[in-house]
Amino acid sequence: MKKIIITVVLLAMFGYAVFDLVVQDKKSDHATINTNEKTEKENDETNSQTNPTDVEIGLEEGDLAPDFQLETLAGETVKLSEFQGQRVMLNFWATWCPPCRAEMPDMEKFHQEKDITILAVNLTKTEATIKDINNFVDEFGLSFPILLDQKIEVANTYQIRPIPTSYMIDSNGIIQYKALGALNYEMMVSEFEKME
Helix, strand or coil: CHHHHHHHHHHHHHHHHHHHHHHHHHHHHHHHHCHHHHHHHHHHCCCCCCCHHHCCECCCCCCECCCCEEEECCCCEEEHHHHCCCCEEEEEECCCCHHHHHHHHHHHHHHHHCCCEEEEEECHHHCCCHHHHHHHHHHHCCCCCEEECCCCHHHHHCCCCCCCEEEEECCCCEEEEEEECCCCHHHHHHHHHHCC
16 A cells, blocks of 8 residues: 555656646747846846845745754754855755655765865654654664754745655855756756855
């Protein structure tokens, strides 16, 4: 029965990812049409750095990432806004998710080799036990903070559907990239290098 439920969940996540990809392509086509309008508007603006207080809070690239506070697996309280001035990779995952398992070694390498703060938000309500999370962290030798979303409140705020989902957030707290699905090391580095 458990295998059937997991299979259904994985199929639903895959279906949503395909649907969302199609929607993103349509948005991309629409964005291309408006490129000339945006370029003219950008030319009229000054080249000053983005002020987070002037940016709308949201979930799309260019939006200020919604703030949240969660407890870590180590029992510390972490707030996203505490990391202003640092580049952050915000990742939503679960131990039972095969793509999450696939990207964890690359996330650890990324954490070790680049000046990035990784906040890995575990969808704790979907886990069988906290021990599963501890075993996962030990198995992969993870050294970045594991945040526990006990009630799935942060996942709901970020409208997480397929997992893993990752956000690359610049030093001003602005979302620069959103990935639905697993990232490899090269993709992480590529997006990291585009951020300030």
